[in-house]
Amino acid sequence: MTADGNRRAESRDASGARASGGRPGPASVETIDWHTGGEPFRIVPAAPSALTRDGLSVAERRTVAVADAEAQWTRALLCREPRGHADMYGAFLVPPDDEAAHLGALFWHKDGFSTACGHGTMALGAWAVASGLVPASADGETDVVIDVPSGRVTASVRTVGGRIADVTFTGVPCHVHARDVEVATARGVVVDIAFGGAMYAVLPAARIGLRVRPADVTSLIAAGREIRDALNASRAAEHPADSRLSGVYGTVFTEEARPPERLPDGTRRLYHRNVTVFADGEVDRSPCGSGTAARVALLADAAELRLGDELLHESVVGSVFRARIARSATAHGLSAVVPAVTGTTYATATCRFTVDPDDALVPGFTLR
Numbered sequence: 001m002t003a004d005g006n007r008r009a010e011s012r013d014a015s016g017a018r019a020s021g022g023r024p025g026p027a028s029v030e031t032i033d034w035h036t037g038g039e040p041f042r043i044v045p046a047a048p049s050a051l052t053r054d055g056l057s058v059a060e061r062r063t064v065a066v067a068d069a070e071a072q073w074t075r076a077l078l079c080r081e082p083r084g085h086a087d088m089y090g091a092f093l094v095p096p097d098d099e100a101a102h103l104g105a106l107f108w109h110k111d112g113f114s115t116a117c118g119h120g121t122m123a124l125g126a127w128a129v130a131s132g133l134v135p136a137s138a139d140g141e142t143d144v145v146i147d148v149p150s151g152r153v154t155a156s157v158r159t160v161g162g163r164i165a166d167v168t169f170t171g172v173p174c175h176v177h178a179r180d181v182e183v184a185t186a187r188g189v190v191v192d193i194a195f196g197g198a199m200y201a202v203l204p205a206a207r208i209g210l211r212v213r214p215a216d217v218t219s220l221i222a223a224g225r226e227i228r229d230a231l232n233a234s235r236a237a238e239h240p241a242d243s244r245l246s247g248v249y250g251t252v253f254t255e256e257a258r259p260p261e262r263l264p265d266g267t268r269r270l271y272h273r274n275v276t277v278f279a280d281g282e283v284d285r286s287p288c289g290s291g292t293a294a295r296v297a298l299l300a301d302a303a304e305l306r307l308g309d310e311l312l313h314e315s316v317v318g319s320v321f322r323a324r325i326a327r328s329a330t331a332h333g334l335s336a337v338v339p340a341v342t343g344t345t346y347a348t349a350t351c352r353f354t355v356d357p358d359d360a361l362v363p364g365f366t367l368r
Contacts, residue, residue, distance in 0.1 A: 036119035037286030037319030042090030080364025116197025118289010125155020196294030224251035224277025250278030
């Protein structure tokens with residue numbers, strides 16, 4: 001289901017919730033909160049019951065979540081004010097597809113359920129190690145295998161002296177979907193589209209007269225929304241094999257932070273900056289894990305990033321992911337790469353959110 005389908009499902013659910021008293025969810029929800037590169041990630045270990053029943057893949061559980069009143073209500077409760085905010089992000093933990101994975105995750109935001117989340121995968125890996133769910137040595141690297149709607153991904157958690165130093169997210173094969181796509185907007189821009197677990201439109205911020213900086217975020221949000229909506233209206237990002245992965249999820253605005261550097265071993269290091277506007281105008285504070293994966297696919301396709309090279313991808317708040325090509329691949333008959341993206345993630349809170357039966361503002365509100 002596309003992001004637009006998520007919004008339509010949310011509207012139907014909101015109407016149904018009002019008709020039934022508006023309280024289809026639990027009286028309290030417990031979460032563990034992390035951030036990866038500044039982007040929040042709210043983990044819900046006890047998912048709504050419809051999402052945990054036997055016999056479903058994680059991709060199928062996402063379809064169930066979109067139609068389930070309790071899942072939508074709980075998501076809204078945790079994303080909207082006063083318990084969240086317009087840029088909140090998180091996941092319900094669900095059973096994996098099989099015993100080869102440690103857990104499954106359904107990612108959500110204020111507008112619905114996404115198919116991929118690199119920063120969330122990093123946070124989940126760190127949480128799984130920190131909580132003892134996946135045993136790890138004091139020094140070394142531990143793989144946490146996670147099933148998500150776009151496929152099976154791995155969070156490799158590196159520990160030093162018993163502390164988590166960083167996490168590397170290795171995603172699904174990523175490919176270029178289309179180059180030089182004209183977008184029917186007031187600005188008349190041209191974008192590239194790539195799949196990084198979700199579909200992203202990518203363009204230099206300078207193409208619309210802006211910079212990747214906090215002062216331009218409001219204008220970037222407006223442009224990102226317009227580009228995404230125009231591309232989805234024209235069905236410009238239809239996935240070649242799975243319609244549930246179709247539709248542009250986000251717009252990645254890029255700029256070069258400094259010229260590329262040739263390292264002593266002959267490899268190159270690229271220094272880029274980006275801001276990703278995803279869903280309906282949400283801004284990723286991190287360099288965006290799945291957006292970075294899409295960016296790696298584009299750079300590899302253009303031979304700007306080769307095996308052994310590194311992309312330092314900086315966010316609008318200054319946090320950095322280090323990305324590289326883990327290996328070449330094919331996906332649905334297309335040339336693809338499997339990116340590896342490394343970043344840092346930290347726990348911020350353990351929460352128990354409650355619902356007062358007299359609170360007329362439940363499940364909450366957004367002002368953007």
